[in-house]
Amino acid sequence: MKQLLLASALFLAACSSGQTMTKEASTADLALATEVMRALSADDMEGRLWGTQANARARAYIAAQAAALNGGLMPEEQAFTRTVTRDGETFEVTGTNLITTLPGREPGGPVLEVMAHFDHIGMTEDGEIYNGADDNASGVGALLAILKDFTQDPPEHDINVVWLDTEEFGLAGAYEYVAARVDDRPRVAMNLDMIAQNEDGQIYMSGSHHTPALRPVVEAAADGIPLRLTFGNDRPEDGPDDWSMASDHAAFHTVGIPFVYLGVADHAHYHKTTDTFETIPLDTYHAAVQLAVNTARALDENLDALARPKAETVP
Numbered sequence: 001m002k003q004l005l006l007a008s009a010l011f012l013a014a015c016s017s018g019q020t021m022t023k024e025a026s027t028a029d030l031a032l033a034t035e036v037m038r039a040l041s042a043d044d045m046e047g048r049l050w051g052t053q054a055n056a057r058a059r060a061y062i063a064a065q066a067a068a069l070n071g072g073l074m075p076e077e078q079a080f081t082r083t084v085t086r087d088g089e090t091f092e093v094t095g096t097n098l099i100t101t102l103p104g105r106e107p108g109g110p111v112l113e114v115m116a117h118f119d120h121i122g123m124t125e126d127g128e129i130y131n132g133a134d135d136n137a138s139g140v141g142a143l144l145a146i147l148k149d150f151t152q153d154p155p156e157h158d159i160n161v162v163w164l165d166t167e168e169f170g171l172a173g174a175y176e177y178v179a180a181r182v183d184d185r186p187r188v189a190m191n192l193d194m195i196a197q198n199e200d201g202q203i204y205m206s207g208s209h210h211t212p213a214l215r216p217v218v219e220a221a222a223d224g225i226p227l228r229l230t231f232g233n234d235r236p237e238d239g240p241d242d243w244s245m246a247s248d249h250a251a252f253h254t255v256g257i258p259f260v261y262l263g264v265a266d267h268a269h270y271h272k273t274t275d276t277f278e279t280i281p282l283d284t285y286h287a288a289v290q291l292a293v294n295t296a297r298a299l300d301e302n303l304d305a306l307a308r309p310k311a312e313t314v315p
């Protein structure tokens with residue numbers, strides 16, 4: 001009941017706000033997002049480490065969920081092997097991204113990339129599970145809510161909904177995706193990574209330092225949503241709190257594509273075995289899912305003014 005009340009309140013708030021950036025606010029499927037977060041962070045997913053059978057089970061679960069929302073169409077699989085350098089050592093990592101492409105009403109123009117990574121860091125040596133509910137079952141759940149929203153009311157522009165693998169080891173899935181799939185069409189990347197774990201309801205949007213035109217669009221999308229949205233953590237002077245290269249959006253930023261990153265601050269459960277479904281504050285998660293759905297919708301509606309093609313280097 002609480003969920004229904006929150007959804008209604010958000011919908012009414014969005015309708016009465018009088019803002020003009022979006023035609024209409026749609027109500028996110030909060031129950032879907034929550035169930036996906038619960039299922040992916042359950043013990044039988046064993047922390048979804050890249051290259052494991054448990055990771056493949058998580059991927060199969062997401063593919064089935066996506067197909068059910070999209071007329072039975074399974075996402076495309078992008079399997080890869082990449083070399084990652086870490087602390088001067090090189091490693092061969094593998095993974096498989098999932099990609100659902102939704103054709104826009106005006107196909108062929110700019111592209112919106114919406115993404116969340118589904119891998120996490122597995123288990124400890126003595127079998128304790130890193131469930132990764134916030135990191136990043138929360139983003140995967142929101143991404144399925146975005147997919148559902150766009151299948152019910154098709155987007156203006158072509159949209160790629162992408163579940164990325166092997167983020168936790170060198171952002172390998174994202175770099176592979178950009179190398180193999182990003183052509184010269186202008187685009188914007190939106191990344192959801194850790195959007196749930198915050199009792200205080202604070203959430204950050206990074207990326208508007210690099211692309212200031214993003215800020216009013218995301219501000220409008222957040223109108224009426226009970227979260228404290230803070231813009232920042234994306235300037236060189238932020239030091240370790242500059243998150244421009246901290247998650248999958250880095251692969252897009254590196255080639256000059258505007259990015260929107262939504263996520264909470266580091267917290268006590270970050271990369272701990274206590275990052276479980278039980279420790280997630282569901283009210284703020286639901287608000288974050290609605291923010292994600294509104295933001296994807298607003299980016300689509302304003303994409304012509306925001307999108308940029310890739311460059312050889314960061315501008």
Ligand SMILES: [Zn+2]
Binds near residue numbers: 135194
């Ligand atoms: Zn993550």
